[in-house]
Amino acid sequence: MLVREDVETAGRTRPRRVWRSRVAVGVAVLFAAGTAVRAFGLEAGVFLVPLMAFTPLFAIGAVVALAAVAAVRSRGAIVVMLVVCACLAWCVVPRAVSDGDAPAGGRALRLLTTNLNGGRGDAAVIVDLVRRLNVDVLSVQELTWSARDRLAAAGLAALLPYHVGRADYRGPEGSGVYARHPMKERTGLFQPVGHHMPVVEVALPGGSPVEVVVVHPVAPVPATVPEWEAGVAALPPAPSSGAPRILAGDFNATLDHAVFRRLLDTGYTDAAAATGQGLVPTWPQGRPLPPTVAIDHVLTDARAGAVEVRVFDVPRSDHRALFADIRVAA
Numbered sequence: 180m181l182v183r184e185d186v187e188t189a190g191r192t193r194p195r196r197v198w199r200s201r202v203a204v205g206v207a208v209l210f211a212a213g214t215a216v217r218a219f220g221l222e223a224g225v226f227l228v229p230l231m232a233f234t235p236l237f238a239i240g241a242v243v244a245l246a247a248v249a250a251v252r253s254r255g256a257i258v259v260m261l262v263v264c265a266c267l268a269w270c271v272v273p274r275a276v277s278d279g280d281a282p283a284g285g286r287a288l289r290l291l292t293t294n295l296n297g298g299r300g301d302a303a304v305i306v307d308l309v310r311r312l313n314v315d316v317l318s319v320q321e322l323t324w325s326a327r328d329r330l331a332a333a334g335l336a337a338l339l340p341y342h343v344g345r346a347d348y349r350g351p352e353g354s355g356v357y358a359r360h361p362m363k364e365r366t367g368l369f370q371p372v373g374h375h376m377p378v379v380e381v382a383l384p385g386g387s388p389v390e391v392v393v394v395h396p397v398a399p400v401p402a403t404v405p406e407w408e409a410g411v412a413a414l415p416p417a418p419s420s421g422a423p424r425i426l427a428g429d430f431n432a433t434l435d436h437a438v439f440r441r442l443l444d445t446g447y448t449d450a451a452a453a454t455g456q457g458l459v460p461t462w463p464q465g466r467p468l469p470p471t472v473a474i475d476h477v478l479t480d481a482r483a484g485a486v487e488v489r490v491f492d493v494p495r496s497d498h499r500a501l502f503a504d505i506r507v508a509a
Contacts, residue, residue, distance in 0.1 A: 203253035210241050210263045218266055220437030225401035228408075232472040234435035235458055238267035274434055274449075274457025282484045285506035286385045290316045290477060292427040293493060293500040294395075297350055298323030300496035306333040308491055312502055314339070315359045316381060318427040320374070320395040322346045322353035330357075343379045344393070354393045354428070360384065362391075373397045373410035380422055386509035387422055389483075394428035394476075407431060411438045417446030417480040423507050426478040429498060433472055447478040450485035450503040459490055461499040470499060477503040 216222055222231045241264050248256035291314045293305055298321060309317055317339055319326075327346045335357060336342075343364045344355020354375045356362070362381040369378075373396035380388040396410025397403045411432055418424050426447065432439040434449060434457060443449065451457045451473065460470035475498055479485065487504040 199251045200253045200256070203248040203251045203256035204259075206244050207248060207253075207256040207259035207263070210237075210244055211259050213237060214241070214263045214266050217270060217435055220440065222437060225404050228399045228404050228436070231435050231437075232433045232474065234267070234433070235271050236471065238264075238271045241267055270435065271458070274452035275455055277455035278453050280453065280484065282486065282506035282508075285483070285508050286383055288316065288381075288383055288389060288425075288483070288505040288507050289314050289502070290318065290391075290425065290427055290505060291500055291502045292318040292320075292393075292429075292475060292477060294320040294429045294475065294496060294498035295322060295326050295493075296496040296498065297321050298326035298353075300326065300498075301494040302326060302329035302333045302335075304493050305500065306330060306335050306338070308500060308502070309335065309338050309357075314502070315383075316391055316427075317357040318391065318393045319344070319355045319357070320353075320393065320429045321351045322355045323349055327355070344377050345375050347375075351395070351397075354395055356391060356393055362388075365390065368392070369413055369415040371410070372406060372413045376428075383507060386507070389507055390422040390424045392424065392426045392428075394426050394430050396431055398431045408438050411436070411442060414442055416442070417478075419446070419481070423482040424480045425483065425505065426476070427501075427503075428476075429474060430476050431474050433474055443478070446481055448481075448484060450477040450479060450505065451488045451501070454485050454488045456488045456490075459488075461490055461501060463497045464492060464499050465495070465497055475499070475501045477501060477505070479505060483507040 222228050245260040324346045339357035339359050341358040341362050347353035352374045356379050358381050360382045362379045365378045376393050378392050380390050383389045397407050399407040461473050461475040464470050485503045485505050489502045490499040493500050
């Protein structure tokens with residue numbers, strides 16, 4: 180009687196184990212496919228491009244999945260998930276660790292970039308940040324006429340008296356640059372695809388001018404994914420001569436998007452990743468869920484580098500402001 184009961188119990192348990200093993204293998208294959216898309220830059224279309232921004236969260240999910248398949252004791256799934264976790268760690272972890280290559284000298288350039296969410300961002304808070312952080316250059320996206328007037332009323336001109344840009348009546352099209360030092364607009368550097376993206380040369384004391392590009396391609400929503408990719412791809416590559424170049428703004432892209440990584444490969448360094456702040460999210464702010472992705476960036480060419488990066492909440496904007504303390508070679 181006992182033997183029969185043991186056989187019946189074993190018979191019921193075996194299909195359950197097989198089912199769990201198959202589920203574990205399926206989960207591992209799913210994570211492996213997603214990791215391959217990230218590792219080889221295969222994202223395309225209205226589904227994969229937005230999802231790629233959440234790679235750091237995907238990496239956390241992979242660790243949880245590894246623990247789950249280990250509990251099931253599916254050897255094949257465990258091996259696959261170990262490889263997946265190692266690959267994702269290689270992609271994600273370095274941006275949370277300072278590279279230790281912060282410039283020891285050079286001229287200081289303190290830059291703040293902020294997206295005003297269709298001009299709704301709190302102008303008084305932004306001007307207060309400019310004052311407290313001793314900002315030299317302010318890059319503004321989604322600058323409307325009313326936002327420009329509110330910035331002026333809050334006292335921005337007394338801190339950053341030089342301005343180049345174009346405000347818009349409403350929406351995301353307008354952008355501008357405010358500076359402590361004299362600057363002039365430069366044209367013909369590249370053909371912007373997306374919103375207004377002014378280019379200026381700032382007369383930074385102690386050496387040659389510094390070139391600043393305000394970046395704001397369209398967001399990769401279903402109707403505009405091709406335009407978004409074209410906008411990021413159209414940004415000017417890092418130069419090796421002439422004025423040091425800094426790109427600052429809302430790239431609508433993360434360090435996990437292949438088109439953004441190709442831009443970095445031309446010779447730029449992401450200021451946040453270089454200082455160990457690359458996983459600090461900047462969007463979306465002011466929503467029921469906390470910020471989850473980092474789409475606002477400051478990029479420097481090889482003749483400049485950041486020593487500090489910080490983010491700040493701006494009421495009524497859906498982006499955090501990003502501050503970078505940069506050192507520029509003479």
